[in-house]
Amino acid sequence: MEKFFLSEFPELSRETLRFIKKGFDASYRAFSREYGDTIEAVFDPVLYFLVWFEKLLQNSPWPIVLICFLAIIYFGSRKISVTIGSLFAFLLIGIFGMWEDTMSTVSIIGVCTLLSIGIGIPVGVLMAKSERAQRICTPILDVMQTMPSFVYLIPVVMLLGIGKIPGLLAVVIYAIPPIIRLTNLGIREVDSEVLEAADAFGANPRQKLFQIQLPLALPTIFAGINQTIMMALAMVVIASMIGVKGLGQPVLKAITNQYFAMGLFNGLAIVALAIIFDRVSQSFGHRIQQHRSGARE
Amino acid sequence: MSEIKIQIKNLYKIFGKNPKSALEQVKDGVNKDELLEKHNHVLGLKDINLDIKEKSIQVVMGLSGSGKSTLIRHINRLIEPTDGSVVVDDENVLKMNDENLRNFRRTKTAMVFQRFALLPHKTVLENTMFGLHIQNIDEKEANTKARRWIDRVGLSGYEEKYPQHLSGGMQQRVGLARALTNDGEILLMDEAFSALDPLIRKDMQDILLELQDELHKTVVFITHDLDEALKIGDRIAILKDGIMDQEGIPADILLSPKTQYVKDFVEDVNRARVIKAKHIMSELNGQDRDNAMFVDQDDFIDRFIDKVISDKPNCLIVKNKNNDDIGYLSTKRLSEILKR
Numbered sequence: 053m054e055k056f057f058l059s060e061f062p063e064l065s066r067e068t069l070r071f072i073k074k075g076f077d078a079s080y081r082a083f084s085r086e087y088g089d090t091i092e093a094v095f096d097p098v099l100y101f102l103v104w105f106e107k108l109l110q111n112s113p114w115p116i117v118l119i120c121f122l123a124i125i126y127f128g129s130r131k132i133s134v135t136i137g138s139l140f141a142f143l144l145i146g147i148f149g150m151w152e153d154t155m156s157t158v159s160i161i162g163v164c165t166l167l168s169i170g171i172g173i174p175v176g177v178l179m180a181k182s183e184r185a186q187r188i189c190t191p192i193l194d195v196m197q198t199m200p201s202f203v204y205l206i207p208v209v210m211l212l213g214i215g216k217i218p219g220l221l222a223v224v225i226y227a228i229p230p231i232i233r234l235t236n237l238g239i240r241e242v243d244s245e246v247l248e249a250a251d252a253f254g255a256n257p258r259q260k261l262f263q264i265q266l267p268l269a270l271p272t273i274f275a276g277i278n279q280t281i282m283m284a285l286a287m288v289v290i291a292s293m294i295g296v297k298g299l300g301q302p303v304l305k306a307i308t309n310q311y312f313a314m315g316l317f318n319g320l321a322i323v324a325l326a327i328i329f330d331r332v333s334q335s336f337g338h339r340i341q342q343h344r345s346g347a348r349e
Numbered sequence: 350m351s352e353i354k355i356q357i358k359n360l361y362k363i364f365g366k367n368p369k370s371a372l373e374q375v376k377d378g379v380n381k382d383e384l385l386e387k388h389n390h391v392l393g394l395k396d397i398n399l400d401i402k403e404k405s406i407q408v409v410m411g412l413s414g415s416g417k418s419t420l421i422r423h424i425n426r427l428i429e430p431t432d433g434s435v436v437v438d439d440e441n442v443l444k445m446n447d448e449n450l451r452n453f454r455r456t457k458t459a460m461v462f463q464r465f466a467l468l469p470h471k472t473v474l475e476n477t478m479f480g481l482h483i484q485n486i487d488e489k490e491a492n493t494k495a496r497r498w499i500d501r502v503g504l505s506g507y508e509e510k511y512p513q514h515l516s517g518g519m520q521q522r523v524g525l526a527r528a529l530t531n532d533g534e535i536l537l538m539d540e541a542f543s544a545l546d547p548l549i550r551k552d553m554q555d556i557l558l559e560l561q562d563e564l565h566k567t568v569v570f571i572t573h574d575l576d577e578a579l580k581i582g583d584r585i586a587i588l589k590d591g592i593m594d595q596e597g598i599p600a601d602i603l604l605s606p607k608t609q610y611v612k613d614f615v616e617d618v619n620r621a622r623v624i625k626a627k628h629i630m631s632e633l634n635g636q637d638r639d640n641a642m643f644v645d646q647d648d649f650i651d652r653f654i655d656k657v658i659s660d661k662p663n664c665l666i667v668k669n670k671n672n673d674d675i676g677y678l679s680t681k682r683l684s685e686i687l688k689r
Contacts, residue, residue, distance in 0.1 A: 249466035252425055253480045253531065254455035263482070267470045 084211040095217045102163045102216055106297075109155035117155070118142055125328065129335040134328075141324040150299065150321050157288055157298035157325065164220060164284045168228045169277060176235025176273075177261065186236065193229045201226055201290050209294055219296030227284040234276030238269025274337035281329045285322060299325075354535065354567040355401040355424060360433035362419055362591075365390030368431045381590050393419045394591045397433070404565040408582030410572055416591040417571045418463075421539050424569060425458045426450060437535070455484050459528035463540035465520045467512040473499065473523050474508040480531035491530075498526040502556060518549035525553075529560070536568045543572065554581055575614055579603070579623045587611055600628035604686075620687060621651035629686055630667045630676030641666050646675060650687070657683065 126135045179186045212218045292300025299318045306315030363371045371390040381392040394416045401407045411417045422428040435442045481491035502522040542550045579599045586596040595607045606612040627646035642662035665678040
């Protein structure tokens with residue numbers, strides 16, 4: 053008896069386990085039947101915006117879209133080399149027939165990034181201001197970053213079905229932690245002597261946040277935005293499994309049918325997008341720190 | 350003579366988990382080392398009483414760890430005391446609510462910091478306007494005021510530079526301009542010149558004295574440097590281990606130090622450059638005016654000592670601003686003062 057107890061881990065009986073799992077699934081299913089429509093309605097504005105943005109990119113004449121992109125890239129990075137490199141990358145993408153998918157991916161990445169910034173920065177500020185918020189948020193962020201994304205795809209799909217919004221949610225859940233963490237870090241790293249000076253001159257908490265803490269944390273926050281964009285791009289293939297259009301879908305098709313060339317082309321297009329986003333956001337991040345070196349422009 | 354601007358009364362500060370209970374111990378006579386060892390609390394300030402006169406420069410001097418920076422931060426309540434009161438213009442700073450305290454800091458006080466504490470992402474001009482921006486003062490007015498003070502501290506032409514591009518001395522000029530632009534009646538200077546090179550420090554001291562001549566602010570100046578304290582202080586308070594050893598005018602501290610600590614401190618000072626004729630004169634009682642020398646009451650000894658040696662007068666007659674005789678000084682007394 054003793055020996056048996058030590059060699060086999062004492063586990064719940066199969067019936068009990070099945071009962072627990074079934075009960076859990078049933079109650080979640082009941083919840084999603086009850087509230088699924090309401091929750092979907094909440095995301096309607098986001099969906100409209102996403103669809104509108106995607107249509108705009110796909111239906112406008114490609115030269116206009118390309119010129120707009122290059123203009124944004126140039127004014128973001130102020131580097132001719134990055135702009136010319138991007139031009140060639142986009143031309144190759146178009147020639148190899150991936151223009152439309154690329155536009156879909158750019159639109160979903162764009163919306164995800166905006167959502168992540170809109171939610172992530174306030175949450176990061178809250179974490180920096182309150183020890184309690186930090187204690188609560190840190191484990192949640194740990195879960196979001198380490199939980200295999202397929203696991204949280206299940207409840208999202210159960211709740212909202214297959215489509216753009218569940219895909220968007222999955223990408224945001226995966227990509228938002230860096231911007232929250234780095235906003236928190238950036239604000240906490242602001243020199244305490246500078247804050248003391250602000251106190252001595254009678255600044256209130258709002259003035260301290262907007263005139264000192266956020267501007268000084270901006271370079272760190274920008275590193276977070278950069279990370280968020282990169283992670284969102286990494287999720288496009290997984291998101292395509294639940295119906296998000298874009299460069300992920302051909303990759304998925306290539307995996308199931310063993311089309312190496314197709315996978316490679318689309319994979320390289322994702323890499324090209326990643327490099328462009330990275331270079332532009334990094335050099336923009338450097339430029340907003342002009343006070344740290346060199347004279348004003 | 351003049352009104353009391355800041356009155357600090359029975360001020361205690363104890364750092365630690367339970368300062369209230371430690372306060373009882375300190376009032377019962379537990380000293381700093383014992384408090385740390387047995388109760389794990391740090392004694393910051395013990396029973397500080399200090400009246401700071403309006404329009405004067407009050408220096409608080411002490412070595413590091415003496416509690417001088419803690420003391421100055423109680424005046425604008427950047428640090429909460431454990432016990433006691435700080436009264437500015439009949440109002441207890443420690444009883445103010447958040448809103449009143451912010452208003453008090455905005456309008457009555459301005460502070461200059463040891464390590465400048467400028468805002469690195471703002472230009473010299475924006476830094477100087479900071480206090481006015483906080484008060485939501487009209488941009489044009491703030492700009493005019495700020496430019497005037499930037500000019501006054503000798504930084505014209507640097508308005509658009511960032512603090513990182515300036516030397517330490519120039520950065521502290523910005524710190525001074527920022528404080529002066531705020532136009533508070535009280536100027537708090539926390540080791541404001543300690544991080545600067547000796548020559549630049551002297552420049553800054555001269556700028557401060559020159560400005561004080563025309564602005565007449567109530568200045569609280571923290572320093573660890575006795576020469577600096579003697580040069581700019583109307584009165585000096587000496588802190589040691591959170592306790593005030595002595596407070597008085599510079600000459601008194603030099604001529605009659607109360608504790609061994611103060612005595613050690615003032616031993617090597619060049620007295621001729623600190624003591625004025627009026628500090629050491631005696632009352633007139635029909636001194637012989639033949640072969641006497643006349644000196645102004647505010648002259649330092651080193652201004653007339655050469656003449657005393659060459660002219661060999663019988664005695665020195667001290668005069669006030671209206672040219673009345675107000676006292677005399679024998680050469681014997683003078684040499685005693687200088688020899689000690």
